[in-house]
Amino acid sequence: MDAARFAAEIEQHRRYLLRVAQLQLRDNDLAQDVVQDTLVAALSGSRGFDGRSSLKTWLTGILKHKVVDAIRRRAKAPVSLSVLDDEASLDDFDALFKANGAWDSPPADWGDPEAALGQREFFDVMEICLEKLPAQTGRVFVMREVLGLGTDEICKELAITANNLWVILYRARMALRICLDENWFGAGAARPKPG
Numbered sequence: 001m002d003a004a005r006f007a008a009e010i011e012q013h014r015r016y017l018l019r020v021a022q023l024q025l026r027d028n029d030l031a032q033d034v035v036q037d038t039l040v041a042a043l044s045g046s047r048g049f050d051g052r053s054s055l056k057t058w059l060t061g062i063l064k065h066k067v068v069d070a071i072r073r074r075a076k077a078p079v080s081l082s083v084l085d086d087e088a089s090l091d092d093f094d095a096l097f098k099a100n101g102a103w104d105s106p107p108a109d110w111g112d113p114e115a116a117l118g119q120r121e122f123f124d125v126m127e128i129c130l131e132k133l134p135a136q137t138g139r140v141f142v143m144r145e146v147l148g149l150g151t152d153e154i155c156k157e158l159a160i161t162a163n164n165l166w167v168i169l170y171r172a173r174m175a176l177r178i179c180l181d182e183n184w185f186g187a188g189a190a191r192p193k194p195g
Contacts, residue, residue, distance in 0.1 A: 003046070010042050013059050019127060020060065024067050024142045026135050034070050038063045064147050071143070071157055122184060129179035133172055140165065141172035
């Protein structure tokens with residue numbers, strides 16, 4: 001593939017990459033820089049793209065490393081526990097369960113989740129749900145589940161304990177479950193349009 005055509009194909013994914021970077025970094029300027037670095041790395045390493053994965057997947061992999069590098073370089077003060085604690089209370093989710101720990105209202109039947117993952121619209125809804133999370137809760141979820149950072153690294157970056165991390169991840173997963181139930185898996189759910 002010629003360089004101009006490859007550059008044009010890469011450029012088509014800029015908006016998606018920027019949304020992922022902004023969600024994780026919560027700093028528009030830094031997100032722009034990271035995406036630019038990703039695109040430059042992709043262009044200079046175009047021979048590394050062999051087509052075994054989609055171009056979007058390959059670019060996301062590069063972005064993941066650039067975001068992790070930015071997090072590690074950031075000389076920002078750690079996030080205080082009060083910011084994370086104020087975002088959502090576990091009490092917000094207690095209403096979902098009976099006293100014996102069973103679901104008060106079981107989640108919607110998710111059918112075949114793997115089939116949903118193959119649909120572009122699912123990822124649009126998932127991005128919308130991630131954007132609805134409180135800022136630091138979304139950041140912690142993406143650090144763990146998208147970027148694949150380990151517990152120790154996340155705890156060090158955010159100056160929190162492992163217990164705090166697991167509570168925040170629980171909150172994020174519960175909020176995402178509710179959002180996906182309402183906007184994707186729920187019977188007759190009206191699918192929100194990407195913003």
